[in-house]
Amino acid sequence: MNDNLSSNELVELIKRVFLPTDQDSAMAIMVDLPDDRVPDKPSWAQRRAMAADWAEKLRAHGDELGLEVDLVLYANTHMNNADLPDSGCLFEGRALPALAQDMHRSDSISFEKLFSSHSIVLAPTEFSATAPLKLAAAETGIRAATMPGFSNDMIPALRLDYGEINRRVQFMTDLLTRASEARFVFRVDEAMEHELVLDLRHRTAHASGGLFPTPGKAGNLPSGESYIVPYEGELLGDDPGDNSGNESGSNGVLPVELQGEVVLYRIVANKAVEVLSDGPVSTREAEKLHKEPAYGNLAELGIGVLGDFGLEPTGEILLDEKLGLHIAFGRSDHFGGQVGPAQFSSPDEVVHIDRVYVPALQPRVIPVMVNLHMEDGDVLPLMRDGSFVVQYPSA
Numbered sequence: 001m002n003d004n005l006s007s008n009e010l011v012e013l014i015k016r017v018f019l020p021t022d023q024d025s026a027m028a029i030m031v032d033l034p035d036d037r038v039p040d041k042p043s044w045a046q047r048r049a050m051a052a053d054w055a056e057k058l059r060a061h062g063d064e065l066g067l068e069v070d071l072v073l074y075a076n077t078h079m080n081n082a083d084l085p086d087s088g089c090l091f092e093g094r095a096l097p098a099l100a101q102d103m104h105r106s107d108s109i110s111f112e113k114l115f116s117s118h119s120i121v122l123a124p125t126e127f128s129a130t131a132p133l134k135l136a137a138a139e140t141g142i143r144a145a146t147m148p149g150f151s152n153d154m155i156p157a158l159r160l161d162y163g164e165i166n167r168r169v170q171f172m173t174d175l176l177t178r179a180s181e182a183r184f185v186f187r188v189d190e191a192m193e194h195e196l197v198l199d200l201r202h203r204t205a206h207a208s209g210g211l212f213p214t215p216g217k218a219g220n221l222p223s224g225e226s227y228i229v230p231y232e233g234e235l236l237g238d239d240p241g242d243n244s245g246n247e248s249g250s251n252g253v254l255p256v257e258l259q260g261e262v263v264l265y266r267i268v269a270n271k272a273v274e275v276l277s278d279g280p281v282s283t284r285e286a287e288k289l290h291k292e293p294a295y296g297n298l299a300e301l302g303i304g305v306l307g308d309f310g311l312e313p314t315g316e317i318l319l320d321e322k323l324g325l326h327i328a329f330g331r332s333d334h335f336g337g338q339v340g341p342a343q344f345s346s347p348d349e350v351v352h353i354d355r356v357y358v359p360a361l362q363p364r365v366i367p368v369m370v371n372l373h374m375e376d377g378d379v380l381p382l383m384r385d386g387s388f389v390v391q392y393p394s395a
Helices: 007-018 042-060 111-117 130-140 152-158 162-178 280-291 317-323
Strands: 026-033 068-075 087-091 108-110 120-123 143-146 179-188 192-199 206-208 218-220 225-228 251-258 261-268 271-275 298-304 325-330 352-356 365-374 379-384
Touching: 007 042, 007 120, 007 143, 026 042, 042 068, 087 111, 108 111, 111 130, 130 143, 130 218, 152 317, 162 179, 162 206, 162 225, 162 298, 162 365, 179 251, 206 218, 251 365, 261 280, 271 280, 298 317, 298 352, 317 352
Parallel strands: 026 068, 026 120, 120 143, 143 218
Antiparallel strands: 068 087, 087 108, 179 192, 179 365, 192 251, 206 225, 225 298, 251 261, 261 271, 298 325, 325 352, 365 379
16 A cells, blocks of 8 residues: 555644644654664665655644654664663754664764653654653653554554544543453364453553643554553562462463464463463473563553454554554563563563454454453453453443
């Protein structure tokens, strides 16, 4: 699909997503560059060209927006949701550098300085910058929309009714916040069933409805999800008496279809501690858990709402996770959890990986029953046979 946003659509998108005020004077469009370790690919090059085009179009309408617009390049982080480098490069011109080492250091700007002078950030990157930008937003007051893996195929998602999307996301966020646990039954190959419990105590859910009008907020665009970090057991040991009840109650078996193979993770106290299945992918995943235990942390339960708006998976997690149920492994501190870079063996190993349960992506694994157990004792049916059954209130 050869689609792109017009200048007017871009201006309206920035106005709708960020609601710029006279307190905002500049915005930055951030893109990461390939290097010798991570080579370029067509989709990445196209995304950088798109970002440069967006920056040029928005600069031409800077007076209307009341914003200066800068394109900022930086060396890629090699992993999704790893920390940003110390600095980037302000870019002016037409021919983007092909590699990170080709950036002009004379145009270098620290991210600390960038965030103090640019209150609005758009990040259509190859590797997700969601985690570091969420943390930077909380620390500096910037507003950031992260767009890792964005492609032209996703542009229709930017034209949706985000007022309605945000309304549904807020409703789901309230449900997740009031839930004490989520219970799942997954069916594999129309035969074997596996049960999982996610402990949602001591947590507040978050809304990502694609609107960031408030300083200090960051999230994905396009968006449309509610998410919560399962309780990770960090209160264990705080009580000098019997504190056994403070252990995370997330337990069971989580099946994930990867490259056509169903990997069965055994979950104990919110961590994948071993792989129960056999096969080359299962062996690889077991090795990852052994090498990097923080990889096995259950970092997120997410409910995407965009599947109701007629969108299909694109193969990029930015959009695909917004289509339905997803469960993530790895880093959680950017969502209010306890697992961050310090829990991984090195910065290059930091990950946050979503596994999305929609038939087009995991045809062998169906969530046949998902219930939310509420703090007041009620049980709310959320999914049956792979489809959401929760009823949204009338607008």
